[in-house]
Amino acid sequence: MSDKLTATPLVGVVLEEQVDITVDQICALCRVEHTQVVHLVEEGVIDPLPPTPALSAQWRFSGEALSRARRALRLQRELELNPAAAALVLDLLDEVASLRQALRDFAA
Numbered sequence: 449m450s451d452k453l454t455a456t457p458l459v460g461v462v463l464e465e466q467v468d469i470t471v472d473q474i475c476a477l478c479r480v481e482h483t484q485v486v487h488l489v490e491e492g493v494i495d496p497l498p499p500t501p502a503l504s505a506q507w508r509f510s511g512e513a514l515s516r517a518r519r520a521l522r523l524q525r526e527l528e529l530n531p532a533a534a535a536l537v538l539d540l541l542d543e544v545a546s547l548r549q550a551l552r553d554f555a556a
Contacts, residue, residue, distance in 0.1 A: 468497065468508045477514060478521055485517065491531040493520045493538060 496507040520534040
């Protein structure tokens, strides 16, 4: 028996490049019920992609929406925030990141 470990390549998908994630996929990836995703949409935390004629009855989301949903759900769980408060916190965090980037650009 050899002491060397064989490396198995990891395979993954960059979700920001995947432009169409279904509500069911967001629910599965975030481990939440459909109603929680509806609340996130109602509060403006995430926005569905514009409907296409073939898929007009189903919400579809970007990979960025998935990331934002995960962050909002984490805020709700860990800080016991409601969806509206989580939306506000995310907007403020986005603004801070934008201001920091503007400051870096200014300093360069």
